[in-house]
Amino acid sequence: MSTESADAAEPGTAAAAPPPANPFARPSAAAPPAPPSAAPDVPPPASPFAPPSVPPPAVPPQPVNPFAPPLLPPPPGSPGPFGASEVIEAGAGAVRKKPRFKVGTLFLAAVLAGPVVGAGVGYAVQASRPPTPLPEIAAPKLSYPAERVDAKALAAAGPQPLDIDGDLRALLVERPAGSEDRTDGDGDGWLSPADLAENYGDSAREFTSMLSEGFRRAAAVSWKSGDDLYQVTLVQYAPEATLKAITNAAPRSTVDADVSAIPGNPDSYLVIGRQPLHYARSTDTYYYGEALARKGNVVMTVAVYAKNPVDRAQLEDIARRQWEKLA
Template identity: 35%
Template sequence: MRTYVLWGDVLEVRRTALLIAGAATLGLVAGTCTGYLVQADREPTKLPSLSQPTLPQARGEEPEPLSAAQDRRVKTDGDLRKLLLKKPAGAQDADWLPGDGWLDLAAYADTYEKPDQMFGDLIGNEFRRAAVTGWESGTTTLEIRLVQFRQEEALAAAASVDNNRHWADAEGATESWTLPGTGNGMAYVHTEPEREAGYLPVYSAEAHAWRGDIAMEIWVYGAEPISKKKIMDLAKRQMERL
């Protein structure tokens, strides 16, 4: 008896739950139908326009473009020769340099020991142009080059400086100093002259630095040792113009 009553209660509970669930379902259906009928009798709600009103623009003066002193691209995209140091008073023009002050791709590659290989390397490094100046003063000769790269794929100006620094460091009897304000710019004095039969000994110094897309090269040669002060001063003044 006890078992029967328990199961009967359980069955009754289940039956009641089913009846309640059925009633709820009917109520939901009825409510939904009523909602549809009410909505059908209403006027359609107007949707907002998809277009937005034009916002008023702020008014003010147009900013003036930066001057060449403020925007270095104005300088470096112009005549690169104007950024070279000027020949000092009393010095003579270097007769081995091109008269127009430009070195094209072939002429610049020809300044290296392996011009054919360098020609291909410069094409790969996106060589753009090179400006050059130089002069002779007493027994000293000097040459300055500003080599510009397009730099669409890589920082070729920095790579060019690193290459020249590598070879300068590789020479024996060499002293070197960092160029202030240039990052990794360096100046070198080779304390032992180059000797060749039939010629006077030649001392040399050089400096290499870069800024933006331009690599600076300075080469100084003389019958007497080149001082640190001289090469550092030249490099500092030239970099200040970039």
């Protein structure tokens, strides 16, 4: 009786192939899964109904950018992709960088520390000194004169009244009989600074000058006799502007003119022009004569505009009569 299994194949003959599995058969629920065998893995037979395996399409290689810079290894000591700035050898500890102070930082620290140190030293020096006592407060004692004040003496010590007061028009010389009245201004004898400034070429400068020199008031009388025009003006300045009055009592120009004094008044001027002059914005000519004198803070001016050379005797007579009325 043979002890070999009926399933064993005879030597030299190949083992019979197992029948193909039914693809439509359900797995038996009662039969547990077979344990894995130690035999080498053998791929299961392909299902006749499985789709054929298709290999993935080949991806063509990407073209290389001819303008891209070549990839070079980073230089030693440069930060890596994770922020590492130094290469640490195996077994070595972390290396710390030494702090470096810039020149600007050191200069700023010195500038800030200088005043602080100076203030501290100064405070220490001042605190070590003994306190200096302050002087006593001294105030003069008020005192009043025991005697009564003399009213006349007090008035004599104060500002004196004007040498010439009242209506200036009453001090003007009378115009000759038969002459034509040519008084400027409103015709009442009073002249404003603007009226006086019109007698000069630079009216704006003259107007400003008179107001700044203490001009107070002015009166004048003018007349025309034949072809000659006469104008007598009295200009009074404020008491504190007497110096300006003295300055304005001098002639403005003595070019091509004979200068002398009014007879009987050495502190006066008599100016007689030798050459004819032109009126402003006109071709007409005239000869100019002027007499100047000062009485206190009043300046007297006698001017003549003549077609022919000025009659000296007539100008002296008018200036003398006007000065006598002021004196």
